[in-house]
Amino acid sequence: MPNPPCQRLHRLSTTLLLVMGLSGSGCAPPPENKLQEVIQTGELVVVTRNSPTTYYEGPDGPTGFEYDLVRAFAKSLGVSVRMKSIDRFSDILPMIANGDGDLAAAGITVTPQRATQVRFSPSYQQIRQQVIHSTRTPAPTNAKALVGRSIEVVAGTSYVERLESLREKYPKLKWTEVQDMETEELLIRVQEGQTEITIADSNIVALNQQYNPDLRVGFNLSDAEKLAWA
Structure with a gap:
């Protein structure tokens, strides 16, 4: 087989x-x-x-x-x-x-x-970008609900590209791009209440929810996307 x-x-x-x-x-x-x-x-x-x-x-x-x-x-x-x-x-x-x-x-x-x-x-794997919050914050259910929220994402990622495209529809959408942290570290910041929202690939979320049980998926920010070597 x-x-x-x-x-x-x-x-x-x-x-x-x-x-x-x-x-x-x-x-x-x-x-x-x-x-x-x-x-x-x-x-x-x-x-x-x-x-x-x-x-x-x-x-x-x-x-x-x-x-x-x-x-x-x-x-x-x-x-x-x-x-x-x-x-x-x-x-x-x-x-x-x-x-x-x-x-x-x-x-x-x-x-x-x-x-x-x-x-x-x-491609060796398909993922979706997911909007992540903790149980202590209101759950965003769509892109419009991200306006006015505290959002941190890793600089240079496809998450930034997606947010930039959304800002064309929601000009007041803002976020902070973090240079010296990994997505996993931002998930911990969300878990601990240091920031409200981050964006992460679904495979990263699934793994980290095992160790950070308060993390929740608000909604999928993208359709299926491909991971590959460059």
């Missing part, structure tokens, strides 16, 4: 090898040249971020969903993996576009705006 994770990895590998050439830049050398470079150096440099859904240091060493996928891909190439964990999410795609890594595996949502900066692999 086919193994879905293996099938996803195969699709990722095939496209990265034949289409992306392990480089996000539109001015990158031909795929086979970059691939040969990675194989010759024996190392795949991956830009990522530290979070439970991507990459982190567990009791037995590096782990995480993205890390496991990347390690399997590197194994298929016969090379080692070097993870570059970046503090600011907004720095990840510029690093790939500038050639400061071979690929980015960081729970990145594919958007039209980002597709003008980097190339993406096939």
